[in-house]
Amino acid sequence: MSALKIGSLELDSPVVLAPMAGVTNIAFRTLCRDLELERAGSTSGLYVCEMVTARALVERHPVTMHMTTFGPTETPRSLQLYTVDPDTTYAAAKMIVDEDLADHIDMNFGCPVPKVTRKGGGSALPYKRRLFGQIVAAAVRATEGTNIPVTVKFRIGIDDEHHTHLDAGRIAAGEGAAAVALHARTAAQRYSGTAAWNEIARLKDHVTDVPVLGNGDIFDAEDAEKMMAQTGCDGVVVGRGCLGRPWLFAELSAALNGRDIPTPPTLGEVTVIMRRHATLLAAHHGEDKGMREIRKHIAWYLRGFPAGSEVRSGLARVSSLSEFDGLLGLLDPTVPFPADAEGPRGRQGSPSAVALPEGWLDDPDDTLVPAGADIMHSGG
Numbered sequence: 480m481s482a483l484k485i486g487s488l489e490l491d492s493p494v495v496l497a498p499m500a501g502v503t504n505i506a507f508r509t510l511c512r513d514l515e516l517e518r519a520g521s522t523s524g525l526y527v528c529e530m531v532t533a534r535a536l537v538e539r540h541p542v543t544m545h546m547t548t549f550g551p552t553e554t555p556r557s558l559q560l561y562t563v564d565p566d567t568t569y570a571a572a573k574m575i576v577d578e579d580l581a582d583h584i585d586m587n588f589g590c591p592v593p594k595v596t597r598k599g600g601g602s603a604l605p606y607k608r609r610l611f612g613q614i615v616a617a618a619v620r621a622t623e624g625t626n627i628p629v630t631v632k633f634r635i636g637i638d639d640e641h642h643t644h645l646d647a648g649r650i651a652a653g654e655g656a657a658a659v660a661l662h663a664r665t666a667a668q669r670y671s672g673t674a675a676w677n678e679i680a681r682l683k684d685h686v687t688d689v690p691v692l693g694n695g696d697i698f699d700a701e702d703a704e705k706m707m708a709q710t711g712c713d714g715v716v717v718g719r720g721c722l723g724r725p726w727l728f729a730e731l732s733a734a735l736n737g738r739d740i741p742t743p744p745t746l747g748e749v750t751v752i753m754r755r756h757a758t759l760l761a762a763h764h765g766e767d768k769g770m771r772e773i774r775k776h777i778a779w780y781l782r783g784f785p786a787g788s789e790v791r792s793g794l795a796r797v798s799s800l801s802e803f804d805g806l807l808g809l810l811d812p813t814v815p816f817p818a819d820a821e822g823p824r825g826r827q828g829s830p831s832a833v834a835l836p837e838g839w840l841d842d843p844d845d846t847l848v849p850a851g852a853d854i855m856h857s858g859g
């Protein structure tokens with residue numbers, strides 16, 4: 480029985496790991512998938528890779544090619560493209576098809592980073608309805624005749640005066656997207672305040688021909704159940720809630736499939752999971768870079784646990800796996816998962832006006848590809 484069907488992909492649970500730049504690489508996805516299998520008995524959702532830019536993919540930049548690494552048993556392989564023009568989108572999607580790089584393509588129209596929106600990319604782009612439609616159509620055309628569905632992820636709009644999500648959903652579905660996902664904030668909100676789940680419900684009412692996925696502020700299994708019940712969405716996309724909690728997907732799939740939620744790990748079990756994460760990062764990046772990468776996860780993993788400032792700061796500077804082991808060994812393995820580790824985590828930020836190209840809001844139908852917006856360095 481499939482709980483969520485996205486084109487040819489049949490998922491046993493309606494749960495998606497949100498693409499997160501610098502986080503959802505092969506190491507993190509492998510860990511989440513394995514923990515779902517070990518703790519809930521199966522790997523059932525969709526785990527999306529951190530985004531890559533379509534242009535860098537087409538140009539075969541080595542760092543970008545490395546980012547498209549999937550596990551040997553990873554299925555479906557889900558790749559997210561950040562893209563601002565139809566031609567490069569077509570070329571990138573065609574390359575994915577011809578070289579069998581992935582089983583699913585998602586597209587990122589949610590990035591609120593000023594250096595991206597200032598050039599018309601990310602969450603600024605859906606305002607240009609025709610250009611947005613042409614980009615989605617290009618990816619769909621490149622994947623025609625394959626089993627690779629194209630999905631689209633966007634925000635509510637630029638700000639409260641410029642909502643675009645209903646148009647974006649209708650246009651994407653009309654151009655052949657197999658599902659749409661809404662991060663229920665405007666770009667101006669960044670990650671602040673609370674996600675407007677009522678807008679997910681509105682989108683669900685508006686887009687009736689493909690699944691609508693809801694995203695924003697799911698921090699535990701109960702949140703996921705509430706979002707599905709309140710909005711009628713077909714699936715949930717979970718980002719910050721799994722930072723330092725890669726076992727969250729076991730809890731989500733158990734809850735959404737009506738099974739008992741597994742007990743959260745003790746500090747001893749968390750240290751084993753941290754060690755696995757570090758080992759996977761070292762295998763992907765080499766030990767030096769792997770250790771630099773694990774540092775950003777330390778505060779998330781240890782949130783709420785009594786760890787002591789010396790161990791914490793040692794871990795935040797760790798430079799080898801053996802040093803990592805020594806520091807983890809200083810933690811008390813019997814401590815249960817702390818109640819105050821629940822709730823919001825990850826970036827929050829504060830709202831601010833969205834930087835846009837001059838005259839961007841004048842004509843929603845103009846199809847001029849924003850210049851220089853196809854290069855970016857951070858997610859959104």
Ligand SMILES: Cc1cc2nc3c(=O)[nH]c(=O)nc-3n(C[C@H](O)[C@H](O)[C@H](O)COP(=O)(O)O)c2cc1C
Pocket residue numbers: 497498499500501502529530559586587588589590632662694695696697716717718719720825826857858859
């Ligand atoms: C560190 C980080 C990196 C992100 N990178 C991406 C990205 O590459 N592509 C994307 O579409 N969204 C990206 N996002 C947005 C998330 O996918 C998600 O939409 C957002 O965090 C809201 O969901 P949440 O409340 O579950 O975190 C990123 C978010 C964070 C916190």
